[in-house]
Amino acid sequence: MAGVEIGPKPLLRAWARIEALPTWVFIGWIATLLILRTGLSWGGTGELERFARNFPHPGATFRSNSVLGPTIGWATGIHTRTSWVLLHVGLTIGWFTLTAWLLRRRVGSVRAWRVSLVWLTFLAAPASMLRRLGSYDVFTAIGVALVALPATPWPALAGGAIMGATNVEQGGLAVLCGALAFWAIPDSEGVHASLRNLALRFGAALAGLLGGRLVVLIWFQLVGAQVEGRSDAFTRLLVDSVRNATALGVTGVYAWLSVGWIIVLATLWQLRAHPRYWVAAGIGLVAIPAAATIVTLDGARVFSAVGGIALMLALVWFAQMATRHEGEWVLSCSAALMLFGLLIPAVVTVYTGGVRVPWRFVLNL
Numbered sequence: 569m570a571g572v573e574i575g576p577k578p579l580l581r582a583w584a585r586i587e588a589l590p591t592w593v594f595i596g597w598i599a600t601l602l603i604l605r606t607g608l609s610w611g612g613t614g615e616l617e618r619f620a621r622n623f624p625h626p627g628a629t630f631r632s633n634s635v636l637g638p639t640i641g642w643a644t645g646i647h648t649r650t651s652w653v654l655l656h657v658g659l660t661i662g663w664f665t666l667t668a669w670l671l672r673r674r675v676g677s678v679r680a681w682r683v684s685l686v687w688l689t690f691l692a693a694p695a696s697m698l699r700r701l702g703s704y705d706v707f708t709a710i711g712v713a714l715v716a717l718p719a720t721p722w723p724a725l726a727g728g729a730i731m732g733a734t735n736v737e738q739g740g741l742a743v744l745c746g747a748l749a750f751w752a753i754p755d756s757e758g759v760h761a762s763l764r765n766l767a768l769r770f771g772a773a774l775a776g777l778l779g780g781r782l783v784v785l786i787w788f789q790l791v792g793a794q795v796e797g798r799s800d801a802f803t804r805l806l807v808d809s810v811r812n813a814t815a816l817g818v819t820g821v822y823a824w825l826s827v828g829w830i831i832v833l834a835t836l837w838q839l840r841a842h843p844r845y846w847v848a849a850g851i852g853l854v855a856i857p858a859a860a861t862i863v864t865l866d867g868a869r870v871f872s873a874v875g876g877i878a879l880m881l882a883l884v885w886f887a888q889m890a891t892r893h894e895g896e897w898v899l900s901c902s903a904a905l906m907l908f909g910l911l912i913p914a915v916v917t918v919y920t921g922g923v924r925v926p927w928r929f930v931l932n933l
Contacts, residue, residue, distance in 0.1 A: 579900035586906055587679060594682060595668075597906065602689040606698045606914040610653045613702035617641070617652050626788065630796045634704035634734045635784055652702050659706045660697050666710065670717035675887050676756075679899075684887035686902045690827045691879065693872035695914045700869065707734040708742075708873045715746060716880035721769035728773035732780025737798050738873045741860055743773045746877025748852030752845040753835060753881050756888040760845070802864065809865040816867075816917055823915040824861060824871040828879060830901065834889075835882045852878040867917030 586594065615627040616634065620641030626632035637656070646652055671684045688694070693712075697705050707730055714727025731739030747770040754760050788795055813820055825832060832853050839846040857875030864870050872879075889895040890902070905912070 577900065579903040580896065582907060583899045583903040586903060587682060595685075598685055598689045599664075601906070601909045602694060603698070604910060605690075605912065606695045606916075608701060609699045610649075610656075610701040612700070613652065616702070616704070617646075617649065620652070621647055624787065624791050626791075626793050626795050628794065628796060630798045630800070631704075632793075632795050633736075633784060633798065634707070635787070636707045636730065636733055637702075637704050649702075656702045656706060659710075660694075660701070663697075663706050663709050663713070664694070667713045667717070670713055671884070671887075674717050674719060674884055677891050680887040680891050683890040683898060683902050684883055686905055687827070687831060687883060687886065690905055690909065690912065691872065691883075692823060692826050692828065692868045692916070693876060695826065695916050696869035696872055699916045704734050705869055705873065707731075708738060709876065711739065712742060712873070712876035712880060715743065715769070715773045716877045717884070721765065721772050724769050724773040725776040728776025728778075729780035730776075732777040732782075733784055734780075735798070735873070736777060736781040738860075738870065739777045740774075741856055741874045742877050743770055743777060745852040745856050745875055746770065746773070746881065748848045749878035749881045752839060752849040752852070753885050756885070756891075805865045806863055809863050812865065812867075812917075813862040819915060820867065820917050823868040823917045824858065825875075825879075826914065827905065827912060831879070831882050831886045834886060834898075849878075849882075853882060868915070 589597070615629060615631045616637050619626050619632055619635075619638035623638055623642035626635070626638070632638075640646075640659075641652060641655060644655065646655055667688065668681075668685055671688070672681045675681050675684055693705075693709055697703075697709065711727040711729075711731035711734065714730070715724040716727075718724070728739065728743065731742065747766060750761050750766055750769065751763075752760070816823075822829070835849055835853065836846060839849055853875060857871045857878075860874045861867065861871040886898065890898040
């Protein structure tokens with residue numbers, strides 16, 4: 569595979585220096601950018617905290633269908649808001665470490681790996697998690713990584729089980745979107761996945777998803793719990809969801825992917841000569857996540873969860889393109905993100921129909 573030769577262009581020279589940095593300096597740089605751009609926030613997790621204290625008895629609303637956080641909280645003796653938030657800080661760091669490790673094994677070269685990490689930190693998913701520390705989104709993100717990134721299909725079974733025990737509805741849509749993208753997006757050699765590999769990976773994910781949900785349902789039956797289903801919340805909140813999505817307009821659309829829109833548009837552009845692949849990728853990367861976001865109230869975090877597997881697959885292709893001659897522009901854009909990333913807004917839309925401001929808790933002190 570021919571590599572990109574770093575020429576005299578300023579951004580390419582900047583990338584050459586970034587690529588030469590020690591790994592710990594590079595990771596520290598992108599982590600600092602992520603935290604400064606996004607800020608930290610927490611709240612809205614009272615029911616999950618009570619679930620941990622009253623374990624194994626869940627609360628009454630749909631949030632208690634996400635059982636992994638309360639289970640870990642109960643097992644580790646967490647009983648305060650501070651310890652709950654710190655637990656989820658640790659889980660978020662664990663998600664980033666796992667995803668970085670899987671990306672390193674998947675993309676091959678150090679250049680592609682560093683490109684993938686730069687763009688990962690500018691996506692909507694980590695911003696949503698940092699703005700909602702304590703929520704169950706981190707478990708969905710871990711499940712997404714396990715389905716999308718391993719070289720073999722079997723970790724997808726565990727990824728599906730994690731999503732099934734967290735948010736089975738989002739997980740089911742994420743598996744569907746991921747399957748479409750897996751079929752449509754070629755590997756670094758331009759080869760599309762076989763139907764056998766697609767069936768193995770996403771069949772395992774689906775089996776894990778259903779198994780995880782079944783365990784939760786059996787659990788609730790054994791303890792005699794009556795927990796609201798997300799379908800009940802969906803019908804109750806549908807009108808507000810559509811109204812809020814409409815009111816946010818272009819800001820809401822930007823928040824769905826942030827700079828990830830560049831990855832999506834590049835992916836669709838390279839598929840333009842193959843209509844069936846273009847349509848499948850468009851449905852998996854944009855159409856289904858957008859529809860789910862518009863009708864389920866919670867804004868950008870829904871898009872990042874439902875489209876997460878598909879976007880990870882696109883990210884792998886995008887990062888690997890940076891190692892080829894036609895990927896020179898990807899290196900330039902990656903350098904620009906590293907140098908000027910603080911100027912790019914991390915927009916997170918929320919269920920109230922507004923935009924969450926970075927470092928809001930500092931402003932409230």
